[in-house]
Amino acid sequence: MSGTVSGARAGAVLAALGILAVFPLVFSNPTTTTIGLFVVIFMVAATAWNAFAGLSGYIALGHAVFFGSGAYTLAIVAEKLHMTGGWSVFELVPLAGVVAGLIAIPFGLVALRTRRHTFVVITIAIFFIFQLLAFNLTITHGSSGLQTPTPLWTAVGYNQRFYYVAAAILVLTVAMAWAIRRSRFGLQLLAIRDDEDRARGLGVRTGRVKLIAFAASAVPTGMVGAVYAYFLGQIFPQFAFDPLFDITIALMAFFGGLGTLTGPLLGALVLEALQQEFTLHFSVGGLYLIVYGALFLVVILLLPQGVVPTLASLLPRTRARLTQRAGAEA
Amino acid sequence: MTPLLEVEGLTKSFGGLRALDGATLAVAEGEIAGLIGPNGSGKTTLFNVVTGYERADAGDVRLRGRSISSAGPDRIFALGIGRTFQLTRIFARLSVLENMLVATQRHEGWARSVFRAAGSPAERKQALELLEFVGIAKLASLPAGNLSYGQRKLLELAYVLVADPDVILLDEPAGGVNPSLLHHIADRIRAVNAAGKTLLIVEHDMEFVMYLCGRIMVLHQGRVLTTGTPEQVQRDPAVLDAYLGGAEDEDDELDVAAVQL
Amino acid sequence: MGPQYAKAVVDGVLTGGVYALMAAGLTLIFGVMDIINIAQGIMVILGAYLSYVLSVHLGLDLFATLVLTVPALFVVGVTVEWVFMRRLADRERTAMSILVTYAVAIIIEGILTQVFGVSFIQLHASYVNSSVHVLGFYLPYIYLYGFALAIVLLGGLYAILYLTRFGQSLRAALQDRRAAELIGIDVERVRTITFGIGIAVTAAGGMVFGATNSFNPNSGYDLISRLLTIVILGGLGSIGGALLAALFMLVLEDVVAVAWSPVWSTLVFFAALVIVLTFRPQGLFGRAAARAQ
Numbered sequence: 001m002s003g004t005v006s007g008a009r010a011g012a013v014l015a016a017l018g019i020l021a022v023f024p025l026v027f028s029n030p031t032t033t034t035i036g037l038f039v040v041i042f043m044v045a046a047t048a049w050n051a052f053a054g055l056s057g058y059i060a061l062g063h064a065v066f067f068g069s070g071a072y073t074l075a076i077v078a079e080k081l082h083m084t085g086g087w088s089v090f091e092l093v094p095l096a097g098v099v100a101g102l103i104a105i106p107f108g109l110v111a112l113r114t115r116r117h118t119f120v121v122i123t124i125a126i127f128f129i130f131q132l133l134a135f136n137l138t139i140t141h142g143s144s145g146l147q148t149p150t151p152l153w154t155a156v157g158y159n160q161r162f163y164y165v166a167a168a169i170l171v172l173t174v175a176m177a178w179a180i181r182r183s184r185f186g187l188q189l190l191a192i193r194d195d196e197d198r199a200r201g202l203g204v205r206t207g208r209v210k211l212i213a214f215a216a217s218a219v220p221t222g223m224v225g226a227v228y229a230y231f232l233g234q235i236f237p238q239f240a241f242d243p244l245f246d247i248t249i250a251l252m253a254f255f256g257g258l259g260t261l262t263g264p265l266l267g268a269l270v271l272e273a274l275q276q277e278f279t280l281h282f283s284v285g286g287l288y289l290i291v292y293g294a295l296f297l298v299v300i301l302l303l304p305q306g307v308v309p310t311l312a313s314l315l316p317r318t319r320a321r322l323t324q325r326a327g328a329e330a
Numbered sequence: 331m332t333p334l335l336e337v338e339g340l341t342k343s344f345g346g347l348r349a350l351d352g353a354t355l356a357v358a359e360g361e362i363a364g365l366i367g368p369n370g371s372g373k374t375t376l377f378n379v380v381t382g383y384e385r386a387d388a389g390d391v392r393l394r395g396r397s398i399s400s401a402g403p404d405r406i407f408a409l410g411i412g413r414t415f416q417l418t419r420i421f422a423r424l425s426v427l428e429n430m431l432v433a434t435q436r437h438e439g440w441a442r443s444v445f446r447a448a449g450s451p452a453e454r455k456q457a458l459e460l461l462e463f464v465g466i467a468k469l470a471s472l473p474a475g476n477l478s479y480g481q482r483k484l485l486e487l488a489y490v491l492v493a494d495p496d497v498i499l500l501d502e503p504a505g506g507v508n509p510s511l512l513h514h515i516a517d518r519i520r521a522v523n524a525a526g527k528t529l530l531i532v533e534h535d536m537e538f539v540m541y542l543c544g545r546i547m548v549l550h551q552g553r554v555l556t557t558g559t560p561e562q563v564q565r566d567p568a569v570l571d572a573y574l575g576g577a578e579d580e581d582d583e584l585d586v587a588a589v590q591l
Numbered sequence: 592m593g594p595q596y597a598k599a600v601v602d603g604v605l606t607g608g609v610y611a612l613m614a615a616g617l618t619l620i621f622g623v624m625d626i627i628n629i630a631q632g633i634m635v636i637l638g639a640y641l642s643y644v645l646s647v648h649l650g651l652d653l654f655a656t657l658v659l660t661v662p663a664l665f666v667v668g669v670t671v672e673w674v675f676m677r678r679l680a681d682r683e684r685t686a687m688s689i690l691v692t693y694a695v696a697i698i699i700e701g702i703l704t705q706v707f708g709v710s711f712i713q714l715h716a717s718y719v720n721s722s723v724h725v726l727g728f729y730l731p732y733i734y735l736y737g738f739a740l741a742i743v744l745l746g747g748l749y750a751i752l753y754l755t756r757f758g759q760s761l762r763a764a765l766q767d768r769r770a771a772e773l774i775g776i777d778v779e780r781v782r783t784i785t786f787g788i789g790i791a792v793t794a795a796g797g798m799v800f801g802a803t804n805s806f807n808p809n810s811g812y813d814l815i816s817r818l819l820t821i822v823i824l825g826g827l828g829s830i831g832g833a834l835l836a837a838l839f840m841l842v843l844e845d846v847v848a849v850a851w852s853p854v855w856s857t858l859v860f861f862a863a864l865v866i867v868l869t870f871r872p873q874g875l876f877g878r879a880a881a882r883a884q
Contacts (some may be wrong), residue, residue, distance in 0.1 A: 059686045110865055114872045115628050117827065119684045121819045122868055125861045128816050132858045184431070184449070187424070191432040201381060202433040203407040203493060243812050247693050252561035254690065286808070291702030296694035300687065301678050 020167050025162045033159035035276040037231065040166040041224045042272040044173045045245075046264035047254035051177040052217035053250070054259035056210055056273075057193030058116075061246040062107070062123030065130045066218040068240035069103050070096035070225030074130055075146040075235055076139060085151035090165055093226045102221020104215040112210045115196070127241065134237035145236035148229050162231045165217070166224060173220040178261055190259075212321055247296075248275075255299045257306025267306060334359040334528050335380070335411070335497050340389035341552075342375055349375040350386070351552030357497065362519070362529045364543030366536070366563075368573050372552040376417060377499050381413045384404040393459045393497070412490035413499040416532075418482040422475030426466065426485060429474050430457035433492040446541045457492060464518055474495045480511035487518065497528045504535040516542055540564070548572065594722060595721035598728040599849045603842030605734040606803070606867035608741040613814075614776055614795035614821040615830050616789035622828030623785040626676060630696040632815025634790050638664055638797025639806055640707060643647045643714055653716045653798055654740070660794040668790025671695055672783045696811060703808035711805040719802045737799035744795055745834070749878070761785060763829070820864045826874040836874075 024033045043065065052073040053060050064235075073096040074089070083089050113121045134140045153161065180186045188209045200206050227234045249264075252271050256263025274295075278288050303310055333356035342350040350372045357363045367373055378384040380391050382403040391399045398406055423428050431449040449457070461467040464484040469477065474485060483503055490498055503515055512535075519542060522531055533539045539546060540560040548555045548563060550572040556563065563569055592700045638660055645656040661675075675695065679687050687842040718732035726879065764781045765770040772778050800814070821840055825832030840860055848856035867874065 002817055057683070057686075059689065061689075110869050114868055117621075117689070117825055118868070118872065118874075120627070120686065121823050122865065124816055125820055125864045128860060129861045129865070132861070136854050136858070187428060187432055187449075190424055190428075194423055195419050196420040197383065197403070198415070198421070199432060201383070201407055201413060202489065203404050204432065205404050231336050235447040244697075247690070247697075250690065286701035286704030286706075288695050289704060291701075293694045293697035293701060295699070297675065297691065300690055300694070301675065304680070304687075 001230065006131050017171070021146050024163045028160070030155065030159055031280070033163055035273060037159060037163045037166055038276055039269055039272045040163065040170050041215045041228055042249065042252060042268040043265050044166065044170050044220050044224045046249045046256075046268045047170075047173050047261075048178050048217040048220040049249045050187075050253040050258065050260075050264040051173075051180050052213045054264075055180070055189035056192060056213060057110070058210065058214075059120050059250065060214070060223075061120055061250065062111070062127040063218070063221050063249060064241050064243065064245040065107065066100035066221040067228070067245055068130060068134065068237075068242075070100050071224030071229035071235050071240040072134065072140055072146070073099045073222070074226035074229050075148045078149050078230075079146060081325070083149045085149035086162075089149050089151070089230055090227075091167065093169070093223050096218040096226035097232075100216045100225070101219040103222075104218035105211065107218075108211045108214040110212065112207065122145065124243075124246075127243065127246065131237055131241035131243075133243055138315050140237065143237060145234055147234045148232070150233055151230075162227060169220055169223050169227070174215065174261070174265070176220070178214070181261060185209065185212075194216035205274040234293055251299065254306055255303075257308035257310075260308045263306050263308045332392075333357060334394060335530070336390075336392040336395075337376070337380065338390045338392070340376065340379055340391070342372075342379060342384060343387055344394070348552050350389075352389070353549065353553050355547050355554050355557070357528060357530050359496075360525050360526065361527055361545060362524075362543050364539040364546040364560075365530060365549060366533045366534075366539060366546060367549035367555075371549040371572075373549055374501060375552075376411060376549065377501055377532065378400045379505075380406075381411060381499065407493065407495070410494075410496040411499065412493065412495035412497070413484040414501055414503065415449065416501040416505060418479070418486050420474045420477070420482050420485055420489075422473065424474055426461065426474050426477070427454070427457055427470040427472050429485060430489050432493055433489045446554065457488075460488045460491050461485075463491075463521070465469060465514060478508070480507040480515070483507060483515060484511075484518070487515075487522070491522065491527075495527070497530065498522065500531045500533075502533055503531065504538045505534055512538065515531060522547065594727040595798070595849050596846065597726055598730075599845040600732065601726070602734070602843055603845035603864060604838055605730075605738040606845075607838035607841035608738040608745075608843055609796055609799045610731075610817065610821060611834045612741040612792050613800075614742055614818050614825070614833040614837050615745060616792040616796075617818050617860050618822040618825065618828055618833045619748075620786055620789035621822065622830075623761060624676065624688075624782050625670055625684050626679075626786075627685060627819070628786075628789065629689055629694075629815055630699065631670070631694040631790075631793060631818055632813070633696040633699045633703075633808075633811030634664060634667070634793040634808055635797040635800055636808060636811045637667070637703065638794035639714065639801030640703060640797075641794065642798040642801060643712060646714060646716070653714055653734070653802060657795055660798065661791050664794040665787040665791035668787040671790070672786035674787060677779070677781075696815070700808045701813060703880050707808065709809065710802075711807045713805040714798065714802040716802065731803075733799070733802045737803065740795055740799065744792060748788070748792070748830070757781070757784065767782075788881055817860065821862060824864060824867055825873050832874065 004276050024036055027033065027036070045063065049060070052058070074092045077092050078089055078096065107126055111119055111126060114122055135143055140146065151158075180189070188199065188204045191202070191204060192206055192210065198205055225240070229240070248271070252267030253264045254267070255271060256265065256267035274289070275292070278291070335357040336355060337355050340350045340353045341348070353372065353376055355365075365373055368547055375384065378524065379386045379399075382405065385550070386399060389399070390397050393409055398409060401409065402564060417466070421432060424432070431453060457545050458467055458470060461470055464487055466481055466484050466488070469481065474482070474539060487500070487503070500519070503519065505513055507515060519529060519531070531539065531543060543560065545557065546560055546563045547557045548569050555568060556566050558566070613631065613635055617628055620626055620628050641652055641660040641663060642656040642733045645651045645659060675691050676688065679691065688879050716733070718736060720731070722729035722731045723735065743819055752762060760771065760776045760781050763774070763776055768778055804810075817840075822833050824840065825834070825836035840863065843863065844856045844860050847859045
């Protein structure tokens with residue numbers, strides 16, 4: 001029984017990897033590959049956010065700090081080194097991840113001392129500090145923004161290069177989220193979500209556990225921020241540090257199912273594709289915001305568990321299988 | 331020989347209220363000691379200070395002669411003091427078995443925990459044995475939030491045992507429990523003690539305390555009024571006075587209003 | 592201390608009064624409902640737009656528009672509470688409320704963008720453009736009038752809280768929801784009306800804000816981040832704390848703008864929050880919450 005389950009699961013993982021790999025080859029028109037790239041970028045960000053917030057219950061609304069720091073790291077370093085484009089610029093992507101992870105440590109040390117609503121507000125405040133810094137520092141060139149190197153690639157396969165870099169980050173991020181979820185560390189995060197003080201009383205070093213998860217979720221977010229900056233060719237403070245970014249990735253995780261592995265992936269797929277479609281067909285305007293906000297409300301109020309857990313509990317067969325597996329483990 | 335756990339001159343105030351006022355007591359290795367006292371006498375505060383949830387204003391807590399009064403709850407647990415809560419605190423959305431696994435890492439560094447699965451076969455086996463011991467093994471895969479009140483008390487007892495602590499502090503193990511489970515809980519506490527654990531029990535149910543404890547300490551207005559065998563304590567007129575005099579209901583917990591206008 | 596510092600302090604106090612009013616609504620809602628209303632910022636902007644429409648199209652005086660906008664936003668508040676807030680489960684209510692009110696804010700921002708576009712506007716009146724000469728500097732009348740309005744409304748809020756039967760119920764619900772229910776208070780109704788009042792004050796705040804700043808539908812973000820900073824510093828749920836924190840922060844901001852640069856004054860605003868919370872997680876004026884057991 002458990003053999004067929006894990007067999008089916010391995011099959012599903014392989015199929016997903018296959019689709020991820022061939023997608024930009026099959027649907028190679030630039031509009032579609034651009035949408036694909038953005039979907040993958042948000043899959044990474046939502047999965048990384050969920051690995052911290054979904055498990056620990058700390059609703060962080062400051063992950064745009066990591067996204068923006070990653071974007072600016074790539075832009076600033078490329079400028080200082082006079083890089084001219086090409087693959088070598090991608091070598092800055094891991095650096096962007098490291099910078100984001102390092103920023104997460106003091107950020108987390110301050111913010112994670114507080115709980116629940118105060119935590120949410122302090123993450124928002126720290127976000128605004130970074131946005132203001134980006135607007136006002138000389139190194140970021142303030143509101144005029146920064147250019148990133150322009151790769152001299154031909155139109156054919158141009159988007160695909162960015163796509164595959166982002167896809168590689170996605171595979172690593174999902175692997176990380178999976179490892180966290182099934183590790184003792186992940187169990188400690190879940191215990192913190194349910195009762196942080198009790199967890200401390202059972203020996204869980206809550207401060208350290210939260211900080212590590214926070215920093216770990218910052219790294220991939222910074223990496224895709226760098227890919228995003230390179231792809232766009234220029235960055236501005238209000239796009240690199242966008243308050244909507246935070247609420248978007250939170251919504252994606254909520255939509256799919258907080259704390260689940262597939263939830264944020266599904267959320268990013270549906271919502272980001274929808275958003276890209278929207279921006280294509282309607283010019284920038286309020287309509288998009290209205291639909292987005294309404295969708296958000298529908299998800300939170302009608303599907304508070306998210307799509308994945310709701311579907312799972314609706315399918316009796318899945319439920320039976322889940323209990324059987326739990327029984328087998330027990 | 332030094333007692334296993336010593337509390338000396340503990341003082342703790344909340345605003346104007348003195349919850350602990352020089353409380354001094356000792357628990358010897360291998361005994362089941364009882365801590366009783368009227369409402370508001372400081373029992374829960376004493377537990378909170380000993381287990382690191384509250385910092386005392388003055389005084390000292392020692393485990394095997396070593397001061398632990400500056401350590402936090404996680405450290406104190408690692409040093410070998412486990413506790414349960416008056417209102418049980420379990421991880422409601424984790425399964426009963428997962429609740430057990432949260433605790434199995436008394437001597438583990440964080441780096442190891444990141445790379446380790448949430449429970450080796452050996453740990454799972456031990457967890458199930460303990461659940462078997464308290465009698466709720468058949469509920470292992472249920473979400474802990476589905477357990478009855480008494481079952482939660484048993485789960486709390488079981489997961490405190492996972493880390494093999496030297497001393498276990500039980501905060502009202504009989505409180506609010508269905509009478510049919512009371513005997514079972516008392517029996518399990520005896521069995522834990524027989525296995526070599528030292529216990530300190532706070533309890534309102536006098537029959538329960540008298541039945542279990544070899545020695546009882548009476549806390550009154552933040553200090554220990556008297557100590558003795560159940561019979562001695564029962565006969566002590568000062569104890570009766572404390573209970574009658576302290577009958578007006580003060581709360582152990584300070585209710586700081588959420589809002590100041 | 593030159594006159595520019597005196598002006599900075601006076602400016603800070605006067606604008607601080609208006610922020611105090613808007614923050615009072617936010618902190619009151621939190622105290623009674625455990626809800627952090629992220630939409631508070633956009634509600635202020637909505638109030639500003641409503642005053643704009645009424646003053647431009649009906650020729651109403653800015654202060655006269657409040658007769659219509661305050662009740663209008665009260666109704667908006669009651670509706671939002673009734674449709675959305677009521678459905679939030681008690682568990683993780685605060686976290687969920689942040690997301691729900693964020694979504695409400697996005698929708699209102701979208702509607703305002705559809706109707707008014709994204710160009711910046713400002714409210715105009717004779718007293719917006721003329722100034723009074725005090726202490727060696729010029730002060731637009733609107734600052735004085737706005738401050739006076741804020742004081743009057745805050746006084747009204749206190750009167751409601753301490754002199755009316757509703758206020759009594761509200762304070763009871765603030766202290767202890769269950770106990771309030773036990774003594775027969777309709778807590779649901781109290782919550783709905785509290786949310787309405789908390790939103791209604793933003794109409795007045797919005798009018799003064801719109802007359803002293805140029806704004807567009809995007810301005811809600813900046814406002815809510817400031818208001819949140821103020822209520823957290825003041826201690827969530829404490830109206831008195833919000834008043835002090837609003838004055839403190841706005842004076843600080845204006846003084847930094849003079850002493851250093853306006854560019855960094857906003858940064859100081861948020862940095863102050865981070866620094867304070869590092870040392871006092873309960874805020875400057877808040878008391879430590881009772882330990883949950």
